[in-house]
Amino acid sequence: MLEQIEGSQAVARAVACCRPEVVCAYPISPQTHIIEAIGVLVRTGELAPCEFINVESEFAALSVSIGASATGARAYTATASQGLLYMMEAVHNASGLELPIVMTLANRAIGAPINIWNDHSDAMAASDAGWIQLFAETNQEAADLHVLAFRLAEELSLPVMVCMDGFILTHAVEQVDLPEQAQVDAYLPPYSPRQFLDPADPVSIGAMVGPEAFAEVKVLAHLRQLDALERIPELAAGFEVVFGRPSAGLVSSYRTDDAGTVVVALGSVLGTIKDAVDERRLAGERVGVVGITTFRPFPVEAVRRALVGARRVVVVEKAFRPGGGGLLSGDISLALRDAEVTLHTVVAGLGGRPVTRRGIESVLGAAERDELGGLSFLDLDNDVVEAERARVLSSDPVEPSGAATVRRRPPPVATRVGESP
């Protein structure tokens, strides 16, 4: 049913339609509205049977989810940012134990300096944890991907993280065609675990594996991830049959057919990039967009096909590794290793800095003029960076440096509108 609804509420309703039996989460912005809403659905009995378990930390939240899933219950949790880091040991355990937990990650920056706003640092920090990672472009996709995620997770016995941009999507009120219970029931069969703990028939799950078999376990995990690349397009097609609307799958393309320059990105920024592409098209530039929905496993072949014909690829990333570069760019360059393509990384939107259509247009303009470097930062205040570098190099080493000093400077342009300092 089409409703004007907050993204978090839409996700809560979609998750509830998936009939999770155990929901265990610890509140953290910007995920809080999702689990609050699910908590209400459990309390009112609209989501039943389901146990909502309050715990003292994210580590406990995922550990309880692991325990629940290991007993054969459909388990769901949600977190963000430092919450994900705090549960990280368990994140690896969930995938290593092949438990099909579904988690919403309301993407948020990682501190220090502490920052509650959106970027993709948290998802990137877990990109090697053995979870499938799906990125939603819109709240419609965020709601729908959760339904697909449970089906995918349980078919492959792998946990799935559905990433949605914190605040930008979680707190946006937009129209969403909500999955209906009958549709979800038709699409998502009851969970039938491959293995589960049963006191009547005791087994151990997750026993120690030594050098004689550890590599084989890891390769099996890798192959199951690759199986997901086969299954996701099939599950997306099946979703469309049941729900009457397309589902996101591996990658999506927009106006790429004749495009010499293609922008690649993850998540909600794709909408703004599409608007920018339309503007540049009006000016006669042949530009397009490729959105990556399935980030883990990385769909190398699908990305390669989507970027065939492009002479220039601009990867817009909401995260970056200090001392390294863009994580997504690394994956893209792997997909393009035999192609004659110029690859640019543009880091944008760190810590919630707005990514604007004009900003993206300026990137495309610079690319067109051959002025875009290998690694650049959108809307960066270079004066602040250079002044701080100069100050640190010239100052007494006992003086405070870094974030503590930069914070006292005037905030960058983007936060001026209505933000308290």
Place this chain on the structure above:
Amino acid sequence: MFQVRIHGRGGQGVVAAAEILSMASFDEGRHAQAFPSFGSERMGAPVVSYCRIDDRPIRTHEPIAEPDALIVQDATLVHQVDLFSGLTGEAYVLVNTSKSFEELGLADFAAGFRPDRLLTCPATALALEHVGRPLPNAALLGGFAALTGRVSLDALVRAIGERFAGAVGTANAAAAGAAYAYVKDEARMERDRGVSARAGAD
């Protein structure tokens, strides 16, 4: 696309106002997107919310830097926050106050706008009268509907009822209706003033 920015303080229903406007626009068959400024909001701190309304799906998710309409829920912000950033002379501006723009110290600012699009509305007084609490958001939305014609009062009343159940919804709808009537009257007077001023110049 029509873009609205709402300024106020934490606790005044600034975020709810944008949501209600988006729900009313959705109710009228349009696409709408409401979202808050993202931050550590708390009671009394400056808060911003946004609403986009369009006949086509809305893809962008950037903050609204150049609004077509501005609603100011708390006039004490006018000299504290850069409220009017990005406005053109064609923009609609609705300020919650029982003072005039001159009394707010905004006479020079007001001169740059169309007089029929720049209005004040005593929304807090109307809210106290109808709701019994100084929450001006619903009343201002009624004023916004009258000022811009971008959403109907009927749709707003339905959205307010959806958001606030029972007597609270009815009272807020009444406040919206009262502000609608007030602004309709103000706008007519401003237009009449504009016409007579031009007539005088001829």
